[in-house]
Amino acid sequence: MLIIGERINSSRKRIAPAVESKDTEFILEEAQKQIEAGADYVDVNAGTFGPEREPELLCWLVKTIQDRFDCVLSLDSPNPAAIEPALKLHKGKALINSISLEKKRYQSLMPLVRDFGTDVIAMCADDEGMPSGLEPKLKLAGSLVEKLTGEGIQLDNIYIDPLVHPISTDHTYGKVVLQTIERIMTEFPGVHTVVGLSNVSYGLPFRFQLNQIYLVLAMGRGLDAAILDPTDKRLMANLTTAQALLDQDEYCMNYIQAHGEGKLDL
Amino acid sequence: MLIIGERINSSRKRIAPAVESKDTEFILEEAQKQIEAGADYVDVNAGTFGPEREPELLCWLVKTIQDRFDCVLSLDSPNPAAIEPALKLHKGKALINSISLEKKRYQSLMPLVRDFGTDVIAMCADDEGMPSGLEPKLKLAGSLVEKLTGEGIQLDNIYIDPLVHPISTDHTYGKVVLQTIERIMTEFPGVHTVVGLSNVSYGLPFRFQLNQIYLVLAMGRGLDAAILDPTDKRLMANLTTAQALLDQDEYCMNYIQAHGEGKLDL
Numbered sequence: 001m002l003i004i005g006e007r008i009n010s011s012r013k014r015i016a017p018a019v020e021s022k023d024t025e026f027i028l029e030e031a032q033k034q035i036e037a038g039a040d041y042v043d044v045n046a047g048t049f050g051p052e053r054e055p056e057l058l059c060w061l062v063k064t065i066q067d068r069f070d071c072v073l074s075l076d077s078p079n080p081a082a083i084e085p086a087l088k089l090h091k092g093k094a095l096i097n098s099i100s101l102e103k104k105r106y107q108s109l110m111p112l113v114r115d116f117g118t119d120v121i122a123m124c125a126d127d128e129g130m131p132s133g134l135e136p137k138l139k140l141a142g143s144l145v146e147k148l149t150g151e152g153i154q155l156d157n158i159y160i161d162p163l164v165h166p167i168s169t170d171h172t173y174g175k176v177v178l179q180t181i182e183r184i185m186t187e188f189p190g191v192h193t194v195v196g197l198s199n200v201s202y203g204l205p206f207r208f209q210l211n212q213i214y215l216v217l218a219m220g221r222g223l224d225a226a227i228l229d230p231t232d233k234r235l236m237a238n239l240t241t242a243q244a245l246l247d248q249d250e251y252c253m254n255y256i257q258a259h260g261e262g263k264l265d266l
Numbered sequence: 267m268l269i270i271g272e273r274i275n276s277s278r279k280r281i282a283p284a285v286e287s288k289d290t291e292f293i294l295e296e297a298q299k300q301i302e303a304g305a306d307y308v309d310v311n312a313g314t315f316g317p318e319r320e321p322e323l324l325c326w327l328v329k330t331i332q333d334r335f336d337c338v339l340s341l342d343s344p345n346p347a348a349i350e351p352a353l354k355l356h357k358g359k360a361l362i363n364s365i366s367l368e369k370k371r372y373q374s375l376m377p378l379v380r381d382f383g384t385d386v387i388a389m390c391a392d393d394e395g396m397p398s399g400l401e402p403k404l405k406l407a408g409s410l411v412e413k414l415t416g417e418g419i420q421l422d423n424i425y426i427d428p429l430v431h432p433i434s435t436d437h438t439y440g441k442v443v444l445q446t447i448e449r450i451m452t453e454f455p456g457v458h459t460v461v462g463l464s465n466v467s468y469g470l471p472f473r474f475q476l477n478q479i480y481l482v483l484a485m486g487r488g489l490d491a492a493i494l495d496p497t498d499k500r501l502m503a504n505l506t507t508a509q510a511l512l513d514q515d516e517y518c519m520n521y522i523q524a525h526g527e528g529k530l531d532l
């Protein structure tokens with residue numbers, strides 16, 4: 001299970017001023033607690049500052065975090081003018097978050113994925129929008145796989161995001177994406193799937209609980225990556241437990257270790 | 267989701283002496299808290315007292331609980347000499363827990379299911395044992411459906427139990443039963459599936475957590491009944507949340523109500 005730590009995002013109230021004022025200690029603390037909690041990638045986003053300031057601030061985030069920690073980053077932007085200089089600074093294999101089938105976005109970001117050999121999140125969206133049904137999502141997933149692998153990008157580098165919509169908008173949306181995940185994993189063996197968990201609970205009370213349970217349901221359908229807050233202890237306990245139950249934890253060693261470290265009994 | 271409350275079982279340390287001494291108040295309290303927590307059936311089991319005393323004690327449980335509460339019971343015994351008199355006393359539609367393809371068990375219990383028009387839990391087991399693989403389980407499920415419906419028993423009265431084995435014994439067991447549930451629900455539309463949750467966690471620490479997450483995974487595959495402890499608040503919170511995410515709770519009304527009643531924020 002690949003975990004992308006979502007906390008360092010300028011759309012979050014406490015993060016924006018820290019990025020804007022280049023508060024190194026605050027950002028390093030945010031990075032450190034996500035890494036310690038199990039993040040494989042630390043996502044960095046400076047999108048709210050507009051296209052003029054985003055490149056500089058994204059680069060600052062990459063340099064600041066990698067100067068201190070031996071970790072890799074998820075560069076969270078649709079803007080190639082921010083992604084490219086950040087990639088040039090980045091050490092190790094980065095993740096680009098994200099590409100889609102929107103023409104302009106695809107054409108400007110795909111060459112960066114290919115040339116820098118990054119992992120990439122590929123969203124089921126195109127210039128007509130983000131469809132909410134199973135078959136339209138699946139069709140976009142198929143096009144993404146076909147086009148990206150056609151450019152020589154390996155399946156193992158591609159994380160398809162079927163895009164989760166809030167169940168408060170339509171009560172079928174949660175189930176549809178679960179089915180989509182399973183179909184993608186079955187029909188394109190070797191590709192990965194990823195979701196941003198928190199969309200599912202938008203507009204409902206006690207969103208943590210919905211996100212925590214949706215992760216389990218999605219893992220049950222084959223999801224193998226997620227954008228989430230790894231400092232949410234119950235979310236991570238559920239993840240560890242689901243891995244034991246889904247035969248992703250031989251002899252339940254991780255589960256038993258997590259229990260020994262007090263990470264389950266919350 | 268049909269919930270069978272498992273607490274009144276003589277194999278449990280605190281229950282056995284209460285059944286043996288016919289402690290009415292204790293048993294009524296156990297029944298009441300399960301009914302209030304959402305049990306559709308209250309399971310009653312007096313199996314540990316041996317075949318001579320079981321009929322009388324099982325009948326006492328039925329009469330005692332139904333004299334006080336307007337509820338239906340799950341008669342938990344393989345022994346027709348206990349089930350039959352209990353059925354004669356029972357008001358409303360009982361559940362027989364459980365039949366299997368073991369010849370003697372099937373031949374003695376099937377007529378009771380048919381003649382009393384009960385619901386029935388039908389375990390994937392026969393005289394050769396309880397197979398642990400997907401295909402053998404599915405074959406037994408198919409035989410159960412064929413034989414029971416051949417006797418005129420309605421699909422809607424049949425709850426197939428694929429039998430959960432502990433993941434501490436073999437780390438594939440949890441996943442196999444999830445796949446079995448989905449196949450049964452797909453291949454025999456109209457039949458129900460049920461599991462006794464707690465077996466999955468046998469031999470591992472912090473079993474609650476495994477049971478709580480396994481319920482979610484099984485619901486994700488279509489499970490529509492479970493034998494569980496409805497007084498486990500987190501288990502029930504997970505159940506309510508999974509229903510909202512799986513399109514089993516229109517407009518998330520139950521979820522929102524559960525939140526309002528403080529049943530989610532534990």
